[in-house]
Amino acid sequence: MAKQRKDRLGAWLAALTGGGWTLYILLLILFHYGRPEQQYGYLRYLEVEVRTGWLTLPTLWFHLGIWGALGLAVTTFTLVHLKGRRHSQYLKAYLVMLAVAASLTLLLFYFYPA
Numbered sequence: 001m002a003k004q005r006k007d008r009l010g011a012w013l014a015a016l017t018g019g020g021w022t023l024y025i026l027l028l029i030l031f032h033y034g035r036p037e038q039q040y041g042y043l044r045y046l047e048v049e050v051r052t053g054w055l056t057l058p059t060l061w062f063h064l065g066i067w068g069a070l071g072l073a074v075t076t077f078t079l080v081h082l083k084g085r086r087h088s089q090y091l092k093a094y095l096v097m098l099a100v101a102a103s104l105t106l107l108l109f110y111f112y113p114a
């Protein structure tokens with residue numbers, strides 16, 4: 001049986017896919033931290049002050065990062081498609097899911113109630 005040579009490009013593309021998902025999860029945490037707080041009835045009853053506006057710096061990093069994750073997903077998808085190996089095509093599904101998730105998160109960000 002012949003030895004299979006190491007596919008460095010495939011490993012690099014898989015690492016980019018995993019890195020894109022990791023970035024997306026970290027950005028969701030940043031989104032949660034930067035958004036306005038909910039003023040629940042219990043907080044109103046105790047007269048606890050809540051923040052009603054977005055935090056500027058986390059919001060900026062979230063916005064730039066989510067566009068970066070979307071760009072990373074599209075670029076990596078293109079590279080996987082151009083590579084054309086059958087055994088690395090599973091990455092396309094993960095990259096499409098990442099692109100859809102990032103797009104929906106951007107829509108949530110833009111249409112978040114003020």
